[in-house]
Amino acid sequence: MMQPNLTRERRNASLGRMASLRSALAAAAALPALTGCVQVTAPERPIEINLNINIRQEVVVRLQEDVRELIQQNPGVF
Amino acid sequence: MTRRMKLMVAAGLGLAALAGSSAYAYGMQDAAGELRSTGQVGEQADGYLGLVGSAPAAVRARMDAINIQRRAAYTQLASQRNATIEEVAAATACQIFANRVGPGQYYRLPDGVWRQRNGNEPVPRPDHCG
Numbered sequence: 001m002m003q004p005n006l007t008r009e010r011r012n013a014s015l016g017r018m019a020s021l022r023s024a025l026a027a028a029a030a031l032p033a034l035t036g037c038v039q040v041t042a043p044e045r046p047i048e049i050n051l052n053i054n055i056r057q058e059v060v061v062r063l064q065e066d067v068r069e070l071i072q073q074n075p076g077v078f
Numbered sequence: 079m080t081r082r083m084k085l086m087v088a089a090g091l092g093l094a095a096l097a098g099s100s101a102y103a104y105g106m107q108d109a110a111g112e113l114r115s116t117g118q119v120g121e122q123a124d125g126y127l128g129l130v131g132s133a134p135a136a137v138r139a140r141m142d143a144i145n146i147q148r149r150a151a152y153t154q155l156a157s158q159r160n161a162t163i164e165e166v167a168a169a170t171a172c173q174i175f176a177n178r179v180g181p182g183q184y185y186r187l188p189d190g191v192w193r194q195r196n197g198n199e200p201v202p203r204p205d206h207c208g
Contacts, residue, residue, distance in 0.1 A: 055168050059161050061208045063169035070155055070166075071173055076109040077147045078174055 110144050120184025120192055121174050123204040125152065125167030130184045130192050172207035
């Protein structure tokens with residue numbers, strides 16, 4: 001009468017251990033995904049000239065005649 | 079008599095000033111071009127000269143002097159045209175790239191890479207030129 005009870009308890013215990021093992025494995029599997037979120041990689045592209053921030057293209061186009069004169073009025077500078 | 083003398087002196091001074099300024103202009107006529115032709119300095123899409131590689135301090139000083147003059151000119155035009163200094167500078171770069179970079183001279187687009195103009199092939203226009 002004692003034997004089946006023991007085995008059932010042992011089975012329950014082993015089942016519990018397996019469950020905890022499984023959750024640990026799941027957590028381990030989730031870990032790389034978590035680290036992926038906070039991973040910081042160095043930029044691959046070279047440092048660029050800081051050009052595209054304050055420039056409105058229509059203004060650049062509008063200024064073409066003015067800058068042509070500017071170049072002519074400042075010999076040696078351009 | 080004294081009035082005539084005064085006039086003569088004034089005319090003489092005027093002529094001297096004229097000769098001086100033209101000589102000055104002649105001497106400075108191609109300061110930027112001379113620097114470009116050394117290959118140590120090139121034109122950038124931001125409207126300023128830049129060092130292509132490492133260069134002696136004297137070359138750097140001449141380049142800086144020209145860039146200061148450029149910035150002054152850009153600043154003045156920007157205030158007259160209700161534009162930013164950067165916009166005037168970038169607009170000037172469009173003209174410089176099209177007309178001033180000679181064969182074998184260097185230019186740099188916003189990608190940051192120095193390129194040498196191959197013979198008489200046209201220099202690419204920076205994207206902001208439209």
